[in-house]
Amino acid sequence: MDPATVIALALLFALGAALYSSVGHGGASAYIAAMALFSVAPETMKPTALALNLLVAGFGAWRYWKRDLTNFRLVLAFALTATPAAFIGGGIHLPPIYYKPLVGMLLWLAAVRLLWQPKMLADRPVHAASLWITLPAGAVLGLLAGLTGTGGGIFLSPLIILMAWEEPRHTSGVVAAFILLNSAAGLAGNVASIGHLPHELPIFLASVMAGALLGTWLGVDRLPRPWLLRTLGCVLLIAGSKLLFT
DSSP: OOHHHHHHHHHHHHHHHHHHHTTTOOOHHHHHHHHHHTTOOHHHHHHHHHHHHHHHHHHHHHHHHHTTOOOHHHHHHHHHHHHHHHHHHHTOOOOHHHHHHHHHHHHHHHHHHHHSSHHHHHTSOOOOOOHHHHHHHHHHHHHHHHHHTSOSHHHHHHHHHHTTSSOHHHHHHHHHHHHHHHHHHHHHTTGGGGGGOOTTHHHHHHHHHHHHHHHHHIIIIISOHHHHHHHHHHHHHHHHHHHHHO
């Protein structure tokens, strides 16, 4: 990559990491969209996004855990089936024409719901999730995560919020841990793709780490719960647009 492209990508990655990590996400969909803008080779995009995701989600998972904001029972309720499914999905190449329009529209619908009366959603009482729902849902989300080269949090966050299984800040803690597990499994499911990681990866890792420092600080300590939902809604709109129009 030429220096101008590296600098532009590093800045976009930092911005993506700051926005996404504020709601517990790793930012893979933002990294993929940025690389698509600069015509990065497709075989490079997926492993690079997962590698950056691992760092951001790992840092986010640690930060939310330190503040006792991670419901590990809920993490396991999804991860038991999602992680092996992400491993399988990481090794499958599915033509994007099949899943991108459907997933993009679902993300848009979830975004609209989160942006409509976010205070009411944020203040709802929460209840425990049933394993009869979370285990099959986890398998579907994990497979989608592996196929799309993301950690799956973009799909999990709205599900938890809309089903009232956790309040917004704890949802971010759950999602960060979930993304960490799925990103590792997705990368392991296609180990050969690691050979396509760019030489500039250390620069990109430093940029997303800077973004994650700001984003997790906002998510853990600063953003009120309704604003967390508004931010999540914006993230879903961006991710849905990426799937529909790129």
